[in-house]
Amino acid sequence: MTPLNVFVTEGNVEIYLSKLYTTYEPGARQGLLRLISEEEGRMGARREHLENAERRAAKGKQLLVRQRLVVAQLPEECRCASEDTRLLETMEKAQALLEEHLELLKERFDRARL
Secondary structure, three states, X not given: OOHHHHHHHXXXXXXXXXXXXXXXXXXXXXXXXXHHHHHHHOOOOXXXXXXXXXXXXXXXXXXXXXXXHHHHOOOHHHOOOOHHHHXXXXXHHHHHHHHHHHHHHHHHHHHHHO
């Protein structure tokens, strides 16, 4: 992967994540999760990818903590129908995807070093 490809792929993931955390339409969220997964699939065993994946996973954990607090403060009867709750569900899916991808990149990076 060329440096330009690394830049474009990493940039795309950042853009898609940013949009994901501000998109409320379920179909659009699913599409963004798919795009993130596709871009992550293009990544190789480069240190930049691994470092950025670690950073994204850490940031995602912080965002999840905040969103869980927002949902916890909602009245019980409002939680199920809340956009905040649906956003939390999407963020949890995104975080699982980010962490899964991070583990894959760690494996690739370790194999490449051998």
